[in-house]
Amino acid sequence: MYVAVKGGETAILNSYRLLARARRGDAAVPELSLAQIKGQLRHAVDRVMQEGSLFDPELAALALKQAAGDTQEAVFLLRAFRTTLPRFGYSVPLDTAAMRVRRRVSGTFKDVPGGQVLGPTADYTQRLLDFSLAGTGSANLEEPTALAEPLPERLPCVLDVLNREGLIEPETPPPGDPAPTDLTREPLMFPAARATRLQNLARGDEGWLLGLAYSTQRGYAESHPFAGEIRMGEVTVSIAPEELGFAVDIGEITLTECQMINQFAGNGSAPPQFTRGYGLVVGEAERKAMAMALVDRSLRAPELGETAHAPAQQAEFVLCHSDNVEASGFVQHLKLPHYVDFQAELSLLRTLRAGFDAKGDAQ
């Protein structure tokens, strides 16, 4: 006598217990503290905040700990928590020209006003495993040399130099300067304005953007990019409550900004000039900011009169598949039971197969 399998609830509760033990690992090894994760795994924390769309290093560290280092799972945890947070208002636009720059480089000019500042980059390290880090004894950290002269308070954007010559398209708000869509409150609709697209890319999966950006360099969209400027540092966040009538600083966040310069042959109404691609990401995230800038530019193909034949130029394709919380959930939902549909397909296939075999027999 067949007895239908029961006990889903018990199994689920047991999976929690197993998961908790697996997460903790060897109990003889000290437990990770959030301060350790925040302080020593800053890139992981930043990525969880970017794709989780919530700036809170403490919660991002908690999510990473709970997810046992699975970045996308941590992003998901943060997003689900974010849903429950009330929205008090919107900040005034961030002024990245007033960024307290820790890193600023340009690939287009040897020297730029304010100079090139490498900052805390791994770019010119030789990727040799540093065995001195294998132990837990803290390494002897050397003091970096101070800058010859401190950076000015406002570091003008490198692209402004080209702007003065009219060789690069001006960055102007869209006609009427409409309030941007808030993608965390409204669904993504098409055609999507550039502000909406940038919002989507900013919280999009880094791997997705990196692959798409790479494709534009390899011939799937002729982008011919130059890294006009990349800067990273702290930017003040201000809000202007209506009843107050002026802006109040509420804190600062770390941002990475990338201004990409791309060739443009011009068209009937626009002269030949450089065009822009823009990337802005929370935290230290140069790879993502650069990828975002390349994809932003490729998505501008229709407005610049370019044929949109490559995947990275097709907004619906790029934007509908960028969110790793959506992608991860839907790909993995295949492990849920599909008995009913599978049964329907099975009986359909048996019918089709019977028809095919009967035809074969007749021949």
Add this chain to the structure above:
Amino acid sequence: MKHSTSCKPQTGLHREGGRAATGPYSPYGEEAHSDADKASNWRYNFGYLDENTKRMLRRGLLKAVAIPGYQVPFGSREMPLPYGWGTGGIQLTASLIGRQDVLKVIDQGADDTTNAVNIRRFFGRVCGVDTTEKSADATLIQTRHRIPETPLKAGQIVVFQVPEPEPLRLLEASEVETRKLHAHQEYGLMHVKLYEDIARFGHIATSYDYPVRVNGRYLASPSPIPKFDNPKLHQSPALLLFGAGREKRLYAIPPYTDVDSLAFDDHPFEIQAWDTSCALCGSHDSYLDEIVTDDAGSRMFVCSDTDYCTSRREDAR
């Protein structure tokens, strides 16, 4: 949507400073709560979503009821269950559920499949409402892939979890294009697809998520229910709501609405039939799951609707 009226906004959200780093909530913690008072001790609002989000959802639902079968875009939120696992249905249920509601959750027709258990546990934790496995006792039924065999009643609400709300998506990938096709009532693509099935196989080769025309206007996906369940959509006394969280669309079939499964005059719509009956309850007219019982390929057929099957066996005793 009478249920929503019993759902009073909770003040204070029971959390300090919007932080979860400390406090009583534990993601893997305690057992499901059985009463509403316990639920109010959680840091989350009743039904998890805040009242403004619920209102946004209910407004969307009102529009959906007013335009049967039309896909209403809505500001879908990230839920604590993954996209593709019923987040659309969960959001609709969360926006509708009140303290007096009795909730039933099924997946594949069964109350005890893991995802159904998990969703029921979720609402147990964030609402503390009564749950049931009896279709007849439920005021609100959230389902994935089935409609209960027990006929639905007036006053009941069924919430369907929908992975792909756009019935034309596999024929036309672009959302811009499919919205135009709906606006123009241009459903030739789907008719051609069904015709091609007949030309190739002699019959329509769609066995689940079989497209329907709602109220003679919008082409809609019934969600991936087997076509066996399609006739239950037509003139249903219950309110049928469809939520697609990842795709950010919701739609509705109001009570007593005409729902036609697409077909041709010379190829009428047909549902699945078995030449066997349920091995447990003997039902001849329910949807059957095939169970493989040993390595030698022996198999048996049993009702996919566990409540229906159990009730029949209890009644037979």
